[in-house]
Amino acid sequence: MHAVRHTFGSGFRIGSTFKIHRMPIDYSKYPANWLSEIRPRIMKRAESKCEECGLEHQSTVYSVKLTLKDEDGRYKLRSIWFRDIRDANRENTEWRDIKPVKVILTIAHLDHDESNHEVTDDRLKALCQACHCRYDAKEKWRRITNKEF
Numbered sequence: 001m002h003a004v005r006h007t008f009g010s011g012f013r014i015g016s017t018f019k020i021h022r023m024p025i026d027y028s029k030y031p032a033n034w035l036s037e038i039r040p041r042i043m044k045r046a047e048s049k050c051e052e053c054g055l056e057h058q059s060t061v062y063s064v065k066l067t068l069k070d071e072d073g074r075y076k077l078r079s080i081w082f083r084d085i086r087d088a089n090r091e092n093t094e095w096r097d098i099k100p101v102k103v104i105l106t107i108a109h110l111d112h113d114e115s116n117h118e119v120t121d122d123r124l125k126a127l128c129q130a131c132h133c134r135y136d137a138k139e140k141w142r143r144i145t146n147k148e149f
Helices: 034-045 085-091 129-145
Strands: 011-014 017-020 060-069 075-082 098-102 105-109 124-128
Touching: 034 105, 034 124, 060 085, 075 085, 085 098, 105 129, 124 129
Parallel strands: none
Antiparallel strands: 011 017, 060 075, 060 098, 105 124
């Protein structure tokens, strides 16, 4: 089985087309050469694959909501990504919808500081939307609770 243990996705199907949710990006905070030099350089280093889970940029995975037991013994509904539709069908014992998700790589700032124009490549990482959201979750929660947004 080729499951990718992500707990959320950001694409879903409407009819036979994808609706892609883009991460909100304010490029005015980034260096002027972000899109022309920095992003392509990090994508090349990563070989257009997520540097956490290995999913390829613009590939399709299949999301199924499954009821899973967490580490505290509670059952929770989680979206699990599968690389192969056959694996998604086999694991879909609850007969929920299987949704295709388009994998979109973004560049994560490991220091969570988009305005750091002196950032070095070792402080940047190409991540799929699920890995990027997971990486940023604690920092986003900190900013929300401290009203720093």
